[in-house]
Amino acid sequence: MTTLSSDAAHGETSHVSITDYLKTHVRDYGMLVALVVIMAFFQIWTNGVLLKPLNVTNLILQNSYIIVMALGMLLVIVCGHIDLSVGSVVGFIGALAAVMMVSYDIPAIVTVLVCLLTGALIGAAQGYWIAYWKIPSFVVTLAGMLVFRGLTLALLEGQSIGPFPKAFQALSSGFIPDPFGGADIKVLSLLLGVAVGAGMIVFGLRARAKQARFSHVDEPIAFFFVKNGIIAAAIVFITYLLATYNGLPNVLITMAVLIAAYSFFTTKSVPGRRIYAIGGNEKAAKLSGIKTERLTFLTFANMGMLAALAGLIFAARLNTATPKAGVAFELDVIAAVFIGGASMSGGVGKIMGAVIGAFIMGVMNNGMSIMGVGIDWQQVIKGLVLLAAVIFDVYNKSKA
């Protein structure tokens, strides 16, 4: 392989055995397997409650705001920073939305737009000091955490404000309509699930075919079908479960679109690639002509906007804004990203990893609550899982 010229390399087909392939990609699939194992465990221990349609719907609603923020946090962490303020921003934006809609009767749509913009401005304000003044993000966002928690209390005057108009609640607790009018099952929801599952396999095959022309497919074909088959089946199964209840929640659609968009951004886009470069070696990135400050700044602005979206979803779900909203969310979000395989020093991490990390945390929260495990032991177990995931990472790295 070493001495092959590029022409020869183009014609060659690679034969990588499944075990070899798994060995080199142990991190990529390890966490997915862990999620499946954890789900199976709780499914058994909760006597099947975990995968009841109602509970699956709850699982998604409960974790949506964590996942939305994990997308932004992944970029922040890949860029070599951290954002501790997101929990407070969730609370602040919820409060702002409540004051606007309940106290001033501003329409929901205007409120949502103003809140998203405010979130972006909050992120930008913090990003400015981090990117252009080189003040450590830990310090700037720690300050932000205090400031916005305080502003939340000030805005709400220590009270809870609610309820919200129906239109706003639909952001979180609404479900997509079913034009087919199925009695026991929401047909459109199920069809969407089947379409996504089938689409995944079709696009996967197409991408493989394109790669094969340049012969750098190192994923064995059998493995491709098994993996995608399982994932597609899981998607169809989950949507089936959801369809037998109220159908797909609106927030699931929002989440799915965002996950797809950020996956594309991180793996395929030029600015995405550059953010990885900044995290990998900021000086080298700068000397390669990358505007490191501007990208860092935008990464934080983006994080602020996603935190605002999460704040809106959370407020809509509770149907009230409370001063305690979002407390300690930043820890769940950061934990999800690290469980998902991102590196503390930056430059490494995947969107799907962060999503899986968030679901691992979410399923454990949910499963342990159903089993009646107290909040005390839940914390202990979650902490140990975070530590174990990172140890697993470091161990794999040292072995390589």
Place this chain on the structure above:
Amino acid sequence: MDSILEMRGITKTFPGVKALDNVSLKVKRGEIHALVGENGAGKSTLMKVLSGVYPHGDYEGDILYDGDVQRFRGIADSEGVGIIIIHQELALVPLLSIAENIFLGNEVQRRGAIDWPETFARADALLRKVGLKDPSSTLVTNIGVGKQQLVEIAKALSKRVRLLILDEPTASLQENDSQKLLDLLLEFKAQGITSILISHKLNEVSRVADSITVLRDGTAVSTLDCRADCIDEARIIRDMVGRDLAHRYPERTPHIGEVMLEVSDWIAHHPQHPERRVVKNVNMTVRRGEVVGIAGLMGAGRTELAMSLFGRTYGQKISGSVKMCGRAVDVSTVGRVIESGIAYVTEDRKALGLILDETIAKNISLSNLKDVSERGVIDSSRERRVALEFRDRLNIRTPNIYQKVGNLSGGNQQKVVLSKWLFAGPEVLILDEPTRGIDVGAKFEIYTIINQLAAEGKGVIMISSEMPELLGMCDRIYVMTEGAFVGELSAAEASQEKIMSMIVRGSQA
């Protein structure tokens, strides 16, 4: 003369690689023993076996020290018997004082508390031995690399060293600092301290070494006794690379065209001390197909000149004008400089040139992502084609282009950095110490690439601290001292003596 150290049949394997294959090394008491070989030949691995970094049982073979078989379980064991290794990357804590560094992990204590007066007194005494005049309370960050090297040696002396191992001690040193260091080694020899010197610089080796062991591909190829035989460098190089390098610099017939880059009255000031002028009214031209050298001692301002030109990545209050092919160009940001056709290959490839955790392919495309993307979306098959093309063109030795750059040898890393900049499509390349820390064979390849670039009509500026390299490669050499150009020599008139005398006269003026 008996031998202080004998390593017998040392074999060390890593998963898939035999790093050392039955290597034997005999070091006589009180001599300076040089260990030479290309990068990856196994020098560092052998020294790690000796110092206990790879503990007994991790390797096959025996280590005899003072005639006894040793079973080191860690560095503490080998240091306990007086074997001290000083690594290429210095292990000093910058914000501690020299004295604190010398006694780090070995603090002078009285009843459990550190005895500071004694610490500083002993440190000062050690510093006198190594010829360093700075007080031992100076912070390490405030002294230069040359002096830091001496601090490391003082630290070794504090541990009652009997066998001193120096891994590439002069790699980052200036000519005069290197000379001082080598003199110090000779002085130690007179005091009975044995040294093992790992070096790429054969002129230094032949100056101080009593015997030389050449390693190649994990085996000891030859051991030469410098006192018995007359050793010439060509012989050593032949042993190192396993082939004759008739010429250390590839042949080239220059075809020099019109002026491309023209820098006038370039001035830059120190980033922290705005009153200090680091680059002083530099005027410089580079023609098409020309290789121009910038000679000078470390700290002369060569890197500062290059970086201030390259998107103002160094310094402040920068002024002067830059023209490319007669047209004034804007060099205020890195993006614009690259756009105008100038590339700068940094001196420190690990810290400034590469993303070590990323693949070869991603490193190569980094400075020119727009050529592998369409409307902001990266085309991975185009990126792959580019990487393959450069792998073949520059002969980057790697199993595949998705290898992490951090896993490559120094020479191959340098080729990746060069690929990255060539892909940006520059007309003028500034190469800052392009062959630092890479072995003889890879150097030759880098030289060949530079000549190819010149033949393609590019202009090359080469900054180097190795004068023979500049003399062997350049059509014209600027001499820089204390921030100013003090002379210009054509290839025909240039010689080491002339450059050195210009530097000396320049500093006096």
